[in-house]
Amino acid sequence: MQVQKKSRNRELVYGINSVEQAIETSPDKILSAWVVKGREDDKRINKLLRELANYGIVAQTAMRHFIDEKCDNGVHQGIVIEMKATPPKNEHDLMDFLDSLNGKQEAPFLLILDGVTDPRNLGAAMRSVWAAGAHAVIVPKDKSAPFSPAARKTASGAASEIPLFAVTNLARVLDELEQRDIRIIGMDGEAEHSIYETKLTGAVAIVMGSEESGMRRLTREKCTDITRIPMASGVESLNVSVAAGIALFEAVRQRSCQD
Numbered sequence: 642m643q644v645q646k647k648s649r650n651r652e653l654v655y656g657i658n659s660v661e662q663a664i665e666t667s668p669d670k671i672l673s674a675w676v677v678k679g680r681e682d683d684k685r686i687n688k689l690l691r692e693l694a695n696y697g698i699v700a701q702t703a704m705r706h707f708i709d710e711k712c713d714n715g716v717h718q719g720i721v722i723e724m725k726a727t728p729p730k731n732e733h734d735l736m737d738f739l740d741s742l743n744g745k746q747e748a749p750f751l752l753i754l755d756g757v758t759d760p761r762n763l764g765a766a767m768r769s770v771w772a773a774g775a776h777a778v779i780v781p782k783d784k785s786a787p788f789s790p791a792a793r794k795t796a797s798g799a800a801s802e803i804p805l806f807a808v809t810n811l812a813r814v815l816d817e818l819e820q821r822d823i824r825i826i827g828m829d830g831e832a833e834h835s836i837y838e839t840k841l842t843g844a845v846a847i848v849m850g851s852e853e854s855g856m857r858r859l860t861r862e863k864c865t866d867i868t869r870i871p872m873a874s875g876v877e878s879l880n881v882s883v884a885a886g887i888a889l890f891e892a893v894r895q896r897s898c899q900d
Contacts, residue, residue, distance in 0.1 A: 652726040655708075655717035657685050659793065659800075663722060664692050666801045670725040674700035677708055680719035689720060698722075729788075732808040732817075735779065739821060742776060748844040749823050750775040752889065755811065755860045756851035757881055760786040764795025765882035766849070771799035773889040779814065779846070782807040815863035818846055827856050827864035828888060830878055839868040841892035842899055849885050852878060 850856035
């Protein structure tokens with residue numbers, strides 16, 4: 642879902658798939674809609690306009706340059722809606738979320754991104770979390786990629802399915818995870834042991850650092866274990882979202898062997 646915040650209380654969603662997803666998941670939050678003049682007869686857009694009308698939203702027609710400007714030249718595909726903004730989730734929400742998993746007797750399976758600043762990497766990692774059946778993504782509130790239109794576009798359906806928690810103090814959250822018996826597995830290309838030798842079953846949080854500098858020192862110190870993805874000689878590193886996908890699905894493989 643592509644979203645661009647316009648105020649504290651409202652946000653824009655644009656692009657055919659993104660608008661369709663918003664209608665399916667949060668029709669009560671849609672406030673208004675615009676369609677590029679001449680695109681009303683496009684079969685996919687026409688379907689969305691009918692669905693919006695079912696919820697009492699009549700799209701306004703507008704010239705392309707108006708919508709281009711409204712979406713900061715994002716790829717809107719001719720349709721944009723305005724919605725009530727969803728408040729960001731914080732560490733208090735995270736603890737409530739973990740309590741709910743405990744109540745359902747589900748072992749937390751989390752991804753932590755420490756210092757990942759590219760929104761497309763954030764979105765791609767969220768999509769991998771969704772595909773792997775993991776529960777959530779945790780990022781520090783500062784020095785982290787915003788959940789921008791680019792992030793939501795890359796995340797696709799994961800944008801509404803996977804909760805993203807932006808926490809003020811990541812080190813303190815890691816302490817809380819440890820107290821809840823969640824193993825914290827940090828990824829580092831210089832680690833002694835490979836991911837295929839590392840236990841990733843049970844309650845676990847996989848930590849990915851930035852591509853440039855890896856995990857921050859304090860984050861690294863909080864990890865239960867440090868592991869690496871083995872790679873051919875001469876390859877320095879993987880894109881962080883690719884590395885996250887490999888780690889998540891190694892955890893999936895290990896979990897499937899226990900079934």
